[in-house]
Amino acid sequence: MSMPTTSIKEVAQRAGVSIGTVSNVLNRPNLVAPATRQRVLDAIGQLGYVRNDSARQLRAGRSRTIAIVVLDVANPFFADVVRGAEMEAEKVGGVVVVCNSGEDPTRERRHLDILEEQRVQGVLITPVHDGPDSRLEQLIARGTPVVLVDRGSGHHNRCSVAVDDVLGGRLAAAHLREQEHTSIAYVGGPASLRQVADRQAGAASAIGADGELRVIETATLSVAAGRRAAGEIADLPARQRPTAVFCANDLLALGVLQEMTQRGVRVPRDIAIVGYDDIEFAAAAAVPLSSVRQPREQLGRTATQLLLDEINDHGRHQHRHVVFQPELVVRESSSRPYRRPARATARG
Amino acid sequence: MSMPTTSIKEVAQRAGVSIGTVSNVLNRPNLVAPATRQRVLDAIGQLGYVRNDSARQLRAGRSRTIAIVVLDVANPFFADVVRGAEMEAEKVGGVVVVCNSGEDPTRERRHLDILEEQRVQGVLITPVHDGPDSRLEQLIARGTPVVLVDRGSGHHNRCSVAVDDVLGGRLAAAHLREQEHTSIAYVGGPASLRQVADRQAGAASAIGADGELRVIETATLSVAAGRRAAGEIADLPARQRPTAVFCANDLLALGVLQEMTQRGVRVPRDIAIVGYDDIEFAAAAAVPLSSVRQPREQLGRTATQLLLDEINDHGRHQHRHVVFQPELVVRESSSRPYRRPARATARG
DNA sequence: ACGAGGTGATGAAACGTTTCATATGTTCGT
DNA sequence: ACGAACATATGAAACGTTTCATCACCTCGT
Secondary structure: OOOOOOOHHHHHHHHOOOHHHHHHHHHOHHHOOHHHHHHHHHHHHHHOOOOOHHHHHHHHOOOOEEEEEEOOOOOHHHHHHHHHHHHHHHHOOOEEEEEEOOOOHHHHHHHHHHHHHOOOOEEEEOOOOOOOOOHHHHHHHOOOOEEEEOOOOOOOOOEEEEEOHHHHHHHHHHHHHHOOOOEEEEEEOOOOOHHHHHHHHHHHHHHOOOOEEEEEEOOOOOHHHHHHHHHHHHHOOHHHOOOEEEEOOHHHHHHHHHHHHHOOOOOOOOOEEEEEEOOOOOOOEOOOOEEEEOOHHHHHHHHHHHHHHHHHHOOOOOOOEEEEOOEEEOOHHHHOOOOOOOOOOOOO | OOOOOOOHHHHHHHHOOOHHHHHHHHHOHHHOOHHHHHHHHHHHHHHOOOOOHHHHHHHHOOOOEEEEEEOOOOOHHHHHHHHHHHHHHHHOOOEEEEEEOOOOHHHHHHHHHHHHHOOOOEEEEOOOOOOOOOHHHHHHHOOOOEEEEOOOOOOOOOEEEEEOHHHHHHHHHHHHHHOOOOEEEEEEOOOOOHHHHHHHHHHHHHHOOOOEEEEEEOOOOOHHHHHHHHHHHHHOOHHHOOOEEEEOOHHHHHHHHHHHHHOOOOOOOOOEEEEEEOOOOOOOEOOOOEEEEOOHHHHHHHHHHHHHHHHHHOOOOOOOEEEEOOEEEOOHHHHOOOOOOOOOOOOO
């Protein structure tokens, strides 16, 4: 079935011109006389010619696509970041391809291998793993522009955009403290993710000496992991059980909410929950979820701008680290004050 | 900064062999003597050589990637389909790139243009638009294997995987009829999407002569569009207002739920809601959402299998149309019986 | 000692573009 | 009428691979 793809040569032949002229029609149409141009365009139409991008790239040295490697395509947070990146890339006629690492270092590595083989223009990435000798460092060292997304960076060899996760964690925990919670659980993981660690650090700093932060590490940032963590919490002996849960993202928080509800633990009366990301579904949850909001689309846009700047400006480019401020959105899941002494009879 | 990328030639030189030998080390290592092979591998390591995929593809004629073009990356439904596709592709060492049409025919076209220029192996797509002369038909006619996803097809020139949307619509509407709803609204759009039309047709068929299906067309399948539609419904004079809403997908349904709740219309007491897709967030919604479940991941897996079969088997391949059965999941948003005469005093 | 067969390595062709120096007219100003 | 200047079109080189026919060498069996 597969047709013998037609090449520029056949177009040239059909239009009665040289291949150089066909190429000019495609790339600098003003250099060729209108009559000839039309003849070539007709030939292209008749033959159904489609330019071979491999050949073009081979000659040009670089492709026109930029890649974004995300931790989880199923997470609405990243969907919005991607959307922002796409909008910005579209402005300059670029294309964005989305790669999903699924929080798996091996898959991340595989993707980076392939992207480098493809000579992508640049990479936006929220890395799973990143150390001094990481695959990512290699990529950068060999000259591919990279922008870190949702990840602060002390690195001087790349740009980054991020939201202040320490502050976000502090906001969430401070809010819970104001509601008189002293025993708080932090649900998040894997701890190797910088975001997870930072949010925890922020929370810890806001809790102070008279409060307690119990950390429950999860394998992934998913609804399922949240349910498992909630199970652990609910199974604790009553006196040890925290009265509030702060989750590293909304997927976890929704999982915690589901599991608690299923077990008859009432939210927020028996336990308060605060999530992170403020995804669209947080407000629509069974108990509307308090969450720390990040400028998701903006993150994608800014990251892409930085990347494009590095790609185009080459010499002059200065690496920058842009940090946005998060914002706490209080909803029902954490809003009713918690009454310690009279739990059994407390109402409303 | 950008290094002059090293090529196979420099590796050959460094290892003291011909470029043919280097290529053999890369592609058929067993053909080359262990000592030589090691020498080449060392050179590759020292130089940080990365194969140029453009050149390889140019020679090979085709790339090793398959593409999936979805209507909306932010829709968890597609996220799961993508995941299924990735799993299947990974088995055979393939790569999946995700393209987002955003329900916009122009963007879809642009993506297909680029994908064809890149000579992708094949395309999985849920088309926005598809007619006898569509861009998609051209692509197929020129020999690129295509599998339609979530879209039944009478077409004989391609495979398809789909869920029986007419049946799904019928299940949903029949369920609402059983709850004694006679005036039902169908919220969905754009009507040009086959899924939207089919689900409506199914619903209509289940309603029968004594029921009424009021159709409210939306511009997109998003939460925001759902809210707007809910506004329209709530604004209707009381006697015309439907007592149940069936939505073409869960995003719409969640939007309807949010807007109704905000306006003080109680769900399911004042109005029942049934969604479609049963995304993970449906069960976690403010009022757990009844929905029509589709085997999302399976859809992606099967589609990829069909595509790979066509890619590899070339001659022998027979186009197939796989149809899965949907399944109604009843939750609270539609489960309490609706009491017509005594609405004001009805409880539980 | 000789050819057959096998193992390893080589060199050149080919893939489809883009680019650039060159060639061929055409038009103008003087 | 003559070169200058300009507008168009051309042909060949180059991009980095893979592939394939060929070659050089070695080992055996006779």
